[in-house]
Amino acid sequence: MRTSEGTGARQSTLRSSNLALVLRTVCAADAPLSRADVAVRTGTTRATAARLVDELVAGGLLDEGERLALPRRGRPATPLLPGARIGALGLQVDAGLLAARLLDLRGRVVAERVEEDDLVGSDPARTLARLGALATDLLAGPAGELRLAGAGLALPGLVDAEHDLLLRAPNLGWSDVDAVGLLAAHLPDALRPAPGNEADLAARTVAETAPGRPGPLRDFLYLSGQIGIGGAAVVGGRVMTGSAGWAGEVGHVCVDPDGPACRCGSTGCLEQYAGRHALLGAAGLPLDTTPAEVVDRAAAGDADVRRALDAAAHALGVALAGVVNVLDLPAVVLGGHLAALAGPLRPRLEELLGRRVLSARWRRPVVAAVTGPPAAGATGAALRALDDVLADPVRRLG
Amino acid sequence: MRTSEGTGARQSTLRSSNLALVLRTVCAADAPLSRADVAVRTGTTRATAARLVDELVAGGLLDEGERLALPRRGRPATPLLPGARIGALGLQVDAGLLAARLLDLRGRVVAERVEEDDLVGSDPARTLARLGALATDLLAGPAGELRLAGAGLALPGLVDAEHDLLLRAPNLGWSDVDAVGLLAAHLPDALRPAPGNEADLAARTVAETAPGRPGPLRDFLYLSGQIGIGGAAVVGGRVMTGSAGWAGEVGHVCVDPDGPACRCGSTGCLEQYAGRHALLGAAGLPLDTTPAEVVDRAAAGDADVRRALDAAAHALGVALAGVVNVLDLPAVVLGGHLAALAGPLRPRLEELLGRRVLSARWRRPVVAAVTGPPAAGATGAALRALDDVLADPVRRLG
DNA sequence: GGGTTTTGTTCTTCCGTAGAACATAAAGCA
DNA sequence: TGCTTTATGTTCTACGGAAGAACAAAACCC
Numbered sequence: 001m002r003t004s005e006g007t008g009a010r011q012s013t014l015r016s017s018n019l020a021l022v023l024r025t026v027c028a029a030d031a032p033l034s035r036a037d038v039a040v041r042t043g044t045t046r047a048t049a050a051r052l053v054d055e056l057v058a059g060g061l062l063d064e065g066e067r068l069a070l071p072r073r074g075r076p077a078t079p080l081l082p083g084a085r086i087g088a089l090g091l092q093v094d095a096g097l098l099a100a101r102l103l104d105l106r107g108r109v110v111a112e113r114v115e116e117d118d119l120v121g122s123d124p125a126r127t128l129a130r131l132g133a134l135a136t137d138l139l140a141g142p143a144g145e146l147r148l149a150g151a152g153l154a155l156p157g158l159v160d161a162e163h164d165l166l167l168r169a170p171n172l173g174w175s176d177v178d179a180v181g182l183l184a185a186h187l188p189d190a191l192r193p194a195p196g197n198e199a200d201l202a203a204r205t206v207a208e209t210a211p212g213r214p215g216p217l218r219d220f221l222y223l224s225g226q227i228g229i230g231g232a233a234v235v236g237g238r239v240m241t242g243s244a245g246w247a248g249e250v251g252h253v254c255v256d257p258d259g260p261a262c263r264c265g266s267t268g269c270l271e272q273y274a275g276r277h278a279l280l281g282a283a284g285l286p287l288d289t290t291p292a293e294v295v296d297r298a299a300a301g302d303a304d305v306r307r308a309l310d311a312a313a314h315a316l317g318v319a320l321a322g323v324v325n326v327l328d329l330p331a332v333v334l335g336g337h338l339a340a341l342a343g344p345l346r347p348r349l350e351e352l353l354g355r356r357v358l359s360a361r362w363r364r365p366v367v368a369a370v371t372g373p374p375a376a377g378a379t380g381a382a383l384r385a386l387d388d389v390l391a392d393p394v395r396r397l398g
Numbered sequence: 399m400r401t402s403e404g405t406g407a408r409q410s411t412l413r414s415s416n417l418a419l420v421l422r423t424v425c426a427a428d429a430p431l432s433r434a435d436v437a438v439r440t441g442t443t444r445a446t447a448a449r450l451v452d453e454l455v456a457g458g459l460l461d462e463g464e465r466l467a468l469p470r471r472g473r474p475a476t477p478l479l480p481g482a483r484i485g486a487l488g489l490q491v492d493a494g495l496l497a498a499r500l501l502d503l504r505g506r507v508v509a510e511r512v513e514e515d516d517l518v519g520s521d522p523a524r525t526l527a528r529l530g531a532l533a534t535d536l537l538a539g540p541a542g543e544l545r546l547a548g549a550g551l552a553l554p555g556l557v558d559a560e561h562d563l564l565l566r567a568p569n570l571g572w573s574d575v576d577a578v579g580l581l582a583a584h585l586p587d588a589l590r591p592a593p594g595n596e597a598d599l600a601a602r603t604v605a606e607t608a609p610g611r612p613g614p615l616r617d618f619l620y621l622s623g624q625i626g627i628g629g630a631a632v633v634g635g636r637v638m639t640g641s642a643g644w645a646g647e648v649g650h651v652c653v654d655p656d657g658p659a660c661r662c663g664s665t666g667c668l669e670q671y672a673g674r675h676a677l678l679g680a681a682g683l684p685l686d687t688t689p690a691e692v693v694d695r696a697a698a699g700d701a702d703v704r705r706a707l708d709a710a711a712h713a714l715g716v717a718l719a720g721v722v723n724v725l726d727l728p729a730v731v732l733g734g735h736l737a738a739l740a741g742p743l744r745p746r747l748e749e750l751l752g753r754r755v756l757s758a759r760w761r762r763p764v765v766a767a768v769t770g771p772p773a774a775g776a777t778g779a780a781l782r783a784l785d786d787v788l789a790d791p792v793r794r795l796g
Numbered sequence: 797g798g799g800t801t802t803t804g805t806t807c808t809t810c811c812g813t814a815g816a817a818c819a820t821a822a823a824g825c826a
Numbered sequence: 827t828g829c830t831t832t833a834t835g836t837t838c839t840a841c842g843g844a845a846g847a848a849c850a851a852a853a854c855c856c
Contacts, residue, residue, distance in 0.1 A: 008442035009415045010813055011842045017407045018844085036803055044406035048844050050804060067852095074802025075852040158757060167760060219641040233724060235641070240633065242726025243617040246757040253720035254754065256655060257712070266719070266754040314655070319720070321664070322651035326631060326721050328640025356652065356664040359556060359644040362565060408844055409811045416813085434834055446813055448835060465821095472833025473821040 015052075016394040018044070022052045023061055023393050027082050027105070027212030032065055034077030053080060059397040060085055060147065061105070061389070082106045082211065086389060086396070087146035089139070090201075090382030091131055091183070091193055092154040092375045095120050095171040095227050098127070099375035100135040102146065103382040105389070107210025110146060113138050114375055120227075121173045125182050132186025139188060149389045149396065151193035152381025154201045155179055156226060161245030164195055170263060171227045194385070199223075199230030199248050199335075200239050201380030206333050206370060207234050211386035217368070220331040221323055223250060223316075224376075225338035229271045233327055251275065253319040273315030276337045283308035291340030298344050306344075313345045317352025324357045324365050334369045335376065342369035413450075414792040416442070420450045421459055421791050425480050425503070425610030430463055432475030451478060457795040458483050458545065459503070459787070480504045480609065484787060484794070485544035487537070488599075488780030489529055489581070489591055490552040490773045493518050493569040493625050496525070497773035498533040500544065501780040503787070505608025508544060511536050512773055518625075522575045530584025537586060547787045547794065549591035550779025552599045553577060554624060559643030562593055568661060569625045592783070597621075597628030597646050597733075598637050599778030604731050604768060605632050609784035615766070619718065619727050621648060622774075623734030626669045631725055649673065651717040671713030674735045681706035689738030696742050704742075711743045715750025722755050722763055732767045733774065740767035 009017075025041050026033055033041070039049035056062040057080075065079035082105035092099040096119070101112040113134045119127055139148075157169030166177040184192045203222035209215045218237045224230040231250030233240045240247050251271035252264050259268025272278050280287055283294065283305040297305045320332055332353070334342050346367050353365045370376070389396055407415075423439050424431055431439070437447035454460040455478075463477035480503035490497040494517070499510040511532045517525055537546075555567030564575040582590045601620035607613045616635045622628040629648030631638045638645050649669035650662050657666025670676050678685055681692065681703040695703040718730055730751070732740050744765050751763045768774070787794055 006419065008419055008440040008446070008813085009412050010442075011412070011844095014407050014409070014412050014812095014843065021404065021406060034803070042406040044408075045845055046804065047806085047846080048406070051844085071854085072802080073800070073854045075804070077803060158760075160760070167757075231724070235638065240725065243633070243728060244726055244757070244761060246760075247724060247726035249723040249726075249756045252723045252754070252756045254653075254716045257653070257716050264756050318652045318655050322717070322720055323724050325647040325650045326629070326645060326724070327638065328642055328645035328647075330641060356650070358647045358650045358662050359565075359642070362556075362558070362644075363642060406844085409813095412812060412843095432834070443814055444835070445815080445837085449812085469823080470833080471823045471831070473819095473835070475834060 016392070018042070018048070019052055019056060019393050019397075020391060022049065023056055023082075024212050024390055026062060026080050027210065027390060028214065030213065032079030032081050034079065036077065038080070055397065056083075056393065059393070061393050061396060084108075085145060085147055086149050086386070088149050088382040088385035088389075089135060089151035089191070089193065090154070090378035090380065090385070091135055091151065092198065092378035092381065093119065093127060093131060093172070093179070094154075094156050094198065094375070094377070097375060098131045098134055099378040100131065100138045101375065101378040101382055102138060103211075103379065103386060104146065105211055105386055107213065107383075109379075111138050111141050112378075119172060124172075124174050124177045124179065128179060128182040129186050132183050136186065136188055148191065150385030151187075151191050152201065152385050153179060153183060153193040153195045154198040154375075154377025154381045155195055156198045156230065156377075158246055158249075159195050159197050161196075161241070166195065193381070196381060196384065197230065197232070197241070197245065197248065198226075198377040200232045200241055200245075201378075201384060202335055202376035203232035203234050203239050203333075204380040204383045205372060205376045206335075207237050207239065208383060208387075211383055212390045217331050217333065219329050220333050220368075221250070221320065221327070221329050222333045223320075223335055223338055225274065225276060225334070225336035225341075227277050228275045229336075229338075233323070233329065235327070235329075250319065250323060253322060255315040255318050270315050270319040274312040274338065279308050279312050279341075282311060291337045294341065295343060309341070309344050310348060312341075313348035314352065316345065317349050317356065320349070321353050321356030324353065325359075328359065330363055330365055332365060332367050334367065339369040339371065342367070414790070416440070416446070417450055417454060417791050417795075418789060420447065421454055421480075422610050422788055424460060424478050425608065425788060426612065428611065430477030430479050432477065434475065436478070453795065454481075454791065457791070459791050459794060482506075483543060483545055484547050484784070486547050486780040486783035486787075487533060487549035487589070487591070488552070488776035488778065488783070489533055489549065490596065490776035490779065491517065491525060491529060491570070491577075492552075492554050492596065492773070492775070495773060496529045496532055497776040498529065498536045499773065499776040499780055500536060501609075501777065501784060502544065503609055503784055505611065505781075507777075509536050509539050510776075517570060519571045522570075522572050522577065523580050526577060526580040527584050530581050534584065534586055546589065548783030549585075549589050550599065550782050551577060551581060551591040551593045552596040552773075552775025552779045553593055554596045554628065554775075556644055556647075557593050557595050559594075559639070564593065591779070594779060594782065595628065595630070595639070595643065595646065596624075596775040598630045598639055599776075599782060600733055600774035601630035601632050601637050601731075602778035602781045603770060603774045604733075605635050605637065606781060606785075609781055610788045615729050615731065617727050618729040618731050618766075619648070619721055619725070620731045621714075621718075621733055621736055623672065623674060623732070623736035623739075625675050626673045627734075627736075631721070631727065633725070633727075648717065648721060651720060653713040653716050668713050668717040672710040672736065677706050677710050677739075680709060689735045692739065693741060707739070707742045708746060710739075711746035712750065714743065715747050715754065718747070719751050719754030722751065723757075726757065727763065728761055729764050729766060732765065737767040737769065740765070 229251030232248040256268040262269040627649030630646040654666040660667040
């Protein structure tokens with residue numbers, strides 16, 4: 001690839017570009033649009049918009065809803081919706097769960113299976129076979145009518161995007177695993193899920209509420225608190241995966257060079273203060289304590305817990321301020337176990353960001369917490385596959 | 399703006415897109431191309447490529463070179479070059495200099511004026527009037543035949559991209575300055591230079607060697623060492639300016655929360671270890687010592703200087719490793735005074751990056767130093783204006 | 797029931813690229 | 827010298843896609 005400059009645009013390029021535009025427009029709208037609405041929003045004529053819509057409807061990428069007679073003058077419009085029969089499969093392996101989730105183009109969860117289990121130190125082949133069975137089971141269910149547009153696999157570690165390899169997943173204790181190959185052997189057909197970093201994919205669920213529909217935040221830093229801490233920077237609605245796909249390792253930003261040693265070989269990493277294990281250890285609590293219990297104990301006045309939370313907030317403030325200084329992000333979104341701890345963490349964190357971020361005087365970064373279902377990585381993996389359809393609908397039309 | 403989704407593509411969109419493609423292709427090539435070369439590289443037919451080239455030549459965006467008879471079979475080709483009569487003006491104010499530089503579409507410096515002076519604490523109106531006079535003088539010179547496509551102004555501080563305001567330039571001691579307005583009053587015609595952060599613009603000179611011609615590095619972190627330290631992350635050849643244009647403040651990434659207070663209100667900022675003033679102070683040298691002298695003294699065995707350099711390298715290692723962990727950048731480019739110090743800094747810095755960057759095991763970040771003319775910001779400002787022409791040549795064709 | 801209003805469709809025109817044929821300008825070769 | 831070969835550049839027709847205008851459809855209003 002990378003011959004030089006991309007290729008010249010011809011008439012057919014124009015058509016596919018406009019098809020993608022129409023599809024994105026319908027997906028981005030928060031209420032069903034008519035053909036006339038599409039024409040207005042895309043700046044094309046009604047004739048052209050209708051032609052493009054017809055083609056997308058014929059291909060199943062758009063559905064025509066029931067003409068509901070609103071008390072309006074004029075001919076009633078035919079409402080257009082993203083195709084309900086186009087779906088994608090999102091899979092996730094994490095230290096604490098296996099998940100398979102099926103989403104349609106409207107962003108609805110058609111079916112899902114989530115199995116909680118302690119997978120730390122598990123055998124990759126066995127675990128991925130389990131996930132494959134879970135997914136096969138899911139696909140055999142009510143999803144039979146769905147046309148699968150693709151699949152994705154969220155992995156809690158460094159993924160080599162070029163060779164589709166899981167280089168290292170510290171939480172699982174896995175290294176150099178051909179996760180896609182091991183999984184695909186237990187999936188129907190030639191379904192090869194595209195692997196991705198869990199935090200990168202989970203961040204997508206914040207950036208868009210449904211395929212092609214932008215969420216309230218378009219620029220933010222997402223933090224995925226697991227045993228360790230993953231992250232992803234989202235700029236203009238796009239997840240920054242980096243040149244090799246290794247971006248977002250916020251957990252290993254240095255908070256204090258003289259701090260405790262980290263398993264990554266460095267010292268004083270954020271994860272050593274705000275990671276789940278580190279925080280519970282500092283609080284003197286067993287490692288299976290839930291975030292809710294931590295919050296309760298802090299509220300009850302447990303000094304050790306309060307101190308640990310304070311240290312975590314301080315570490316987060318120092319590390320995230322650095323990231324925000326470099327990337328100019330107006331918001332930080334806490335996910336994973338950090339979402340549940342947002343209450344006690346937020347005041348100190350926001351105060352530190354306000355003090356340590358150079359541009360805070362003009363725009364103070366805000367701290368938000370996600371409140372979604374578990375296994376956001378699986379949802380994000382499905383979203384990514386569906387976004388690929390939105391980017392190039394012609395491939396689906398055949 | 400931001401109505402919804404962008405606008406539908408029509409026939410004319412196709413033409414302008416292909417014009418831009420052809421222009422970019424010629425600019426990106428490192429040897430003059432023929433019409434036939436353009437056809438091959440863009441994937442269009444010779445007929446189409448020739449038509450587009452003709453239009454660009456007529457508009458002055460491309461020039462036809464002399465048909466030089468190479469010892470080759472076949473009809474000799476007409477070499478195509480970026481238009482030599484399209485130019486842009488790059489301006490820069492810095493703590494130590496004023497600069498005006500005129501670049502043409504081929505990336506050649508047509509004319510320049512650089513005045514060194516201590517501008518710390520200077521009066522913005524007066525200084526910008528001086529720069530305006532410098533630029534006016536420059537434009538009256540041999541540049542008379544040049545068609546100005548635009549102008550840019552590099553400023554050493556936070557620039558509000560929306561309102562074209564310089565919010566704060568600590569090195570100059572300026573705050574809330576309408577730099578563009580003050581400058582435009584002393585420029586000919588209705589020339590309003592687009593303001594930008596100095597480091598962002600200087601990073602461009604590394605990312606592209608001429609308008610539209612990619613440099614050897616496409617993903618890197620640029621460090622602009624002045625009195626303080628500015629920076630810019632370049633991803634895929636594009637400078638990440640952030641949602642408000644405030645990105646790249648690497649100088650205020652925290653190295654040690656218990657470190658010295660910074661003028662930004664935070665503590666332990668990178669700039670307090672590796673900034674020019676901080677480094678010279680720690681080395682016990684006067685503030686006007688040149689980087690070359692520092693290197694000499696270190697080589698001569700001056701313990702204080704060595705200690706200061708070591709502390710700077712350590713601080714850079716800690717801070718930059720964090721940035722690289724978050725952005726997955728394969729290279730760090732040292733600019734400003736840090737470029738001259740690259741020799742003594744590099745070993746320790748590369749070692750630290752190798753240890754603290756999570757993905758270093760698979761790809762070790764490299765440290766490079768720029769070796770260009772001074773006032774890279776001015777060059778970058780001109781490049782940006784010329785890149786705007788490349789992005790939309792139709793506007794220039796009228 | 798006729799006028800109004802909005803949606804959706806049909807038909808012609810225009811425009812840009814593809815593709816093929818042709819013209820041009822050199823080198824190679826007998 | 828003249829013919830062949832080769833690559834560049836130009837001319838001409840065909841095709842496909844969007845614009846624009848006119849028309850048909852399906853509701854409301856009075």
